[in-house]
Amino acid sequence: MSTPTLRDVAEAAGVHAATASRALNPATRGLVNADTAKRVIRVAESLGYRPNPIARSLKTAKSGTIGLVIPDLTNPLFPPIVRGIEDVLEPAGYSGLIVNTDNDPHRERAQIDLLRSRQVEGLIVATAMLDHPLLEQLHREGVPMVMVNRRPEGVDVPSITPDDATGVQLAVEHLASLGHERIAHLAGPVATSTGVARARAFRGTVRDLGLADDPSLAVPCDYWTEEAGAAALRSLLDAGESFTAVFAGNDLIALGCYDVLAERGISCPGELSIVGFNDMPFLDKLAPPLTTIAIPHQQIGAEAARLLLDAIADPDRAARSVLLPLSLVVRGSTAPPP
Incomplete structure (x- = not known):
């Protein structure tokens, strides 16, 4: 049995081939009478017709x-x-x-x-x-x-x-409202606009709120990954830095923090609070569920x-x-x- 063509559909539907083509293309379907479009689609389905995107692209560029x-x-x-x-x-x-x-x-x-x-x-x-x-x-x-x-x-x-600056502000203000004064920032890669923007907003918000503006508490991660987040938090802890909360550049970096807390027996949020960024799926299933900034x-x-x-x-x-x-x-x- 031969493969049905656009001409076969047009003849069976009683319309011109150009009309059938427009009816079968979602981008041009609105140019065709609604009843006619429905008829063409029904005929195409009954014949088993499938549009050829390569042929269409050659014709339309x-x-x-x-x-x-x-x-x-x-x-x-x-x-x-x-x-x-x-x-x-x-x-x-x-x-x-x-x-x-x-x-x-x-x-x-x-x-x-x-x-x-x-x-x-x-x-x-x-x-x-x-x-x-x-x-x-x-x-x-x-x-x-x-x-x-x-x-x-x-x-x-x-x-x-996303409005990164406002998101960072919300995160830091939340931690400050809980009483945190020394907040570490595990920033995203410095080669990305997102990493730079969030790090800049973090430092500005810390200053505006009168919190500890300590450069040693800001550690850029090489990648936006769980492994990079874990490495950054380990470096802070091994250096003996004093802080009670971490604002992570994204949720994956925050997940890396969870790994390190489990390794070292540190309680979250009892000993250290963590905030992420992005609100990726399943964060509410973590133990504890992660506080974060939601992106639409x-x-x-x-x-x-x-x-x-x-x-x-x-x-x-x-x-x-x-x-x-x-x-x-x-x-x-x-x-x-x-």
Whole structure:
């Protein structure tokens, strides 16, 4: 039995092939009478017709695909962001192709080259470093892009980021309200805009509140990982620093703190309070549940997709940046100092 074609669907539905094509494409379905579109879809399903995206892209010069560039797929922060992206792309007739860079610049370049060879119409990038020559190059070449969660300096592209400064302020004010005066900060990597912004906001809030502004209590982590967080807390404890609370640059770094507390028999929050950042899934299942700053993950993804679709539709549109508000989620990992 031969594979049904678009012409077969059109003839069976009693419409022109162009009408059938528009009815079967979510992006153009609104141009077709609703009853006609339903009839075409029913006929296509009954015949077992499947659109050929390669043929469509050759005809329209549009692939209907977007590249999603993720630094670490094992980080629970990203799946809800991807879900938000897909919730917007799918009704618009687009699908996402996900690549993982492992925070490796060479792998990132190879993966983005692969996406471009697949004719993706734009990129949603969550890997931005403060100094990111590849993104500068892509911007010069006119590749539609949106930055998620981070943004490089000197690259004027749309971005969707959480309001890190306010989030940090909420975390430190919460600890101060409990009576903590010496708060350690296990910061994110200094090569990332997120790490730098949160560390800067931490120091500013500590000063504004009149807390101990001790540089020895701020330790940058090499990576946004549990292992890096554990290493940073061990270094503080081994150095004999005095502190009663830790503000971690993200939740994975905070999880590393939990590992060290278990190793050394330190009670949380009895002896040391911990606050994370991101509110990734399952934090309420920890012992104790982690106090953290909540980021609207799916909203970030959805807004990023909208910004990119706008940029594809109007390449000359001025770059727009969106800052999303955050909230404090108080759980069981914070208490007054001993």
